[in-house]
Amino acid sequence: MSSNPRPKPVPTNHPEVAPYFQAGLRNELRIKKCGDCNTFQAYPQKNCGNCLSRNNIWIRVSGKGKIYSYTEVRQTPGPAFAADVPFVLAFVELDEADGIRIMSRIVDVDPRDVYVEMPVQVVFERREDEATGAYAVPNFKPATPRE
Amino acid sequence: MSVKGKAAIVGIHEYEARFDPEASILSIEADCARDALEDAGLQKEDVDGLFSHRGFTLGQYLNLSPKHVDTTSVGGGSYEFFVAHAAAAIAAGQCEVALITYGSTNRSRGEQRGVVEPRLPWPDAVESIYGSQTLGLYALVAQRHMHEFGTTSEQLANIAVQTRQHASTNPFAVMRDPIEIEDVLNSRTVSTPLHLFDCCLVTDGGGAVIMTSAERAKDLKKKPIYVLGTGQAIAHSGLGDRDLTTIAAAQSGPRAFAEAGVTHDDIDIAMIYDSFTITVLTTLESLGFAPKGEGGRFVEGDTLSLKGKLPTNTDGGGLSSNHPGERGMFLLLEATRQLRHEREGNQVEDAKIAIAHGTGGSLSLRHSGGTIILGNEVP
Numbered sequence: 001m002s003s004n005p006r007p008k009p010v011p012t013n014h015p016e017v018a019p020y021f022q023a024g025l026r027n028e029l030r031i032k033k034c035g036d037c038n039t040f041q042a043y044p045q046k047n048c049g050n051c052l053s054r055n056n057i058w059i060r061v062s063g064k065g066k067i068y069s070y071t072e073v074r075q076t077p078g079p080a081f082a083a084d085v086p087f088v089l090a091f092v093e094l095d096e097a098d099g100i101r102i103m104s105r106i107v108d109v110d111p112r113d114v115y116v117e118m119p120v121q122v123v124f125e126r127r128e129d130e131a132t133g134a135y136a137v138p139n140f141k142p143a144t145p146r147e
Numbered sequence: 148m149s150v151k152g153k154a155a156i157v158g159i160h161e162y163e164a165r166f167d168p169e170a171s172i173l174s175i176e177a178d179c180a181r182d183a184l185e186d187a188g189l190q191k192e193d194v195d196g197l198f199s200h201r202g203f204t205l206g207q208y209l210n211l212s213p214k215h216v217d218t219t220s221v222g223g224g225s226y227e228f229f230v231a232h233a234a235a236a237i238a239a240g241q242c243e244v245a246l247i248t249y250g251s252t253n254r255s256r257g258e259q260r261g262v263v264e265p266r267l268p269w270p271d272a273v274e275s276i277y278g279s280q281t282l283g284l285y286a287l288v289a290q291r292h293m294h295e296f297g298t299t300s301e302q303l304a305n306i307a308v309q310t311r312q313h314a315s316t317n318p319f320a321v322m323r324d325p326i327e328i329e330d331v332l333n334s335r336t337v338s339t340p341l342h343l344f345d346c347c348l349v350t351d352g353g354g355a356v357i358m359t360s361a362e363r364a365k366d367l368k369k370k371p372i373y374v375l376g377t378g379q380a381i382a383h384s385g386l387g388d389r390d391l392t393t394i395a396a397a398q399s400g401p402r403a404f405a406e407a408g409v410t411h412d413d414i415d416i417a418m419i420y421d422s423f424t425i426t427v428l429t430t431l432e433s434l435g436f437a438p439k440g441e442g443g444r445f446v447e448g449d450t451l452s453l454k455g456k457l458p459t460n461t462d463g464g465g466l467s468s469n470h471p472g473e474r475g476m477f478l479l480l481e482a483t484r485q486l487r488h489e490r491e492g493n494q495v496e497d498a499k500i501a502i503a504h505g506t507g508g509s510l511s512l513r514h515s516g517g518t519i520i521l522g523n524e525v526p
């Protein structure tokens with residue numbers, strides 16, 4: 001691999017999406033919930049995915065959940081992620097927000113110890129980009145029993 | 148309105164090379180169009196409907212001025228959608244001779260793979276930041292299937308084994324040496340629980356299909372292969388309650404069976420999109436060939452072999468023959484060869500009715516499902 005790795009792709013700083021990654025800088029996981037029909041949605045979108053209303057607001061959730069599925073990625077998915085391999089890619093089902101399932105990574109764990117249904121807790125990974133500035137990506141780590 | 152029996156596939160061509168740095172996408176499409184027209188006994192001037200990702204660009208390259216143009220783009224399943232759209236257009240009189248083309252230089256231009264957009268739009272922004280690419284997304288499906296239903300790596304491996312057996316008699320297939328289940332399990336783990344031999348190849352390639360009305364088809368060179376049923380669907384994560392193991396085929400399949408008026412027992416051969424072994428398993432379940440969760444047991448033994456209950460991917464599939472990125476085209480080509488009874492070395496005896504199911508996009512996330520049922524007569 002090159003000694004000067006390709007930078008990771010950066011999420012758009014469009015206002016439809018940016019608050020998701022800015023909330024992470026404050027260690028907050030925020031999810032969209034419709035103010036009209038009360039539907040939670042897994043993806044940050046301006047219009048409610050159920051009734052299409054624009055009254056779709058950010059709700060803070062605890063970030064507790066369990067693993068719905070996972071994979072230990074051993075073959076690099078492109079130069080930007082070569083240094084990360086192996087890593088655990090997963091879908092996490094949140095305990096709140098009607099149990100929506102979101103994509104994430106499972107971190108701070110030996111991949112061999114990961115299992116489907118494992119209780120997890122959100123943890124944020126700060127990244128920097130010249131144009132966008134700082135933003136934070138929500139990952140998950142095994143929940144500690146007392147939490 | 149049903150399109151059953153109103154249109155037929157009358158010409159096909161599969162690009163033979165799997166690695167061709169001299170070719171361009173458009174030159175591959177042009178080669179395949181020329182040879183498919185020759186196969187049908189038609190002239191370029193007969194084409195009045197064009198179905199390709201590259202609408203006006205390909206129109207210029209081929210110097211065609213069709214009166215019906217369709218640039219549907221739903222990934223690898225696009226070609227099953229094209230057949231459905233062409234059958235409807237022909238039945239409605241919007242065109243009479245449809246040309247469907249595909250070309251790809253994925254292998255020879257491989258250095259472009261793995262490069263992602265520098266600034267991710269919705270919805271990639273919350274996916275690609277994690278390094279989620281096709282391999283991992285399908286591994287997530289396999290892991291969940293194993294968790295819910297006890298599906299095993301051995302069962303997935305057997306799909307690769309059976310497919311390789313078919314490739315062994317296809318002179319154009321990239322991988323032709325027969326393998327055993329152990330060989331798959333001993334190939335390196337690329338993304339748990341998937342092994343290297345659970346994954347498709349990356350090749351160049353392309354193909355073309357010529358369709359026309361059932362009436363005009365009768366006078367052409369080759370035996371017409373009729374479109375009996377069509378089904379289209381897209382599937383995605385909805386509001387967040389994504390189900391990894393039920394795919395778009397669960398919607399498109401019943402639509403196609405209903406239009407064709409046939410049952411699963413009537414199907415002689417199946418061409419199932421095989422980007423990964425798990426793709427085949429979930430597709431067979433979602434199409435209803437096995438109850439949900441029992442796909443693993445269904446694919447054990449020789450079910451998918453030439454003499455089995457459901458001969459599947461008899462050309463060696465994407466796992467062993469070729470996979471230029473959108474493999475839906477080749478499902479149609481192999482189904483047609485089988486129903487014409489011209490599949491030397493791998494002919495399924497007396498095959499009359501075939502199902503082809505293309506998947507585009509990515510399981511786990513957004514994907515398309517196109518189901519086409521074909522027959523060498525109209526039942």
Ligand SMILES: [Zn+2]
Pocket residue numbers: 034035036037038039048049050051052053
């Ligand atoms: Zn709403």
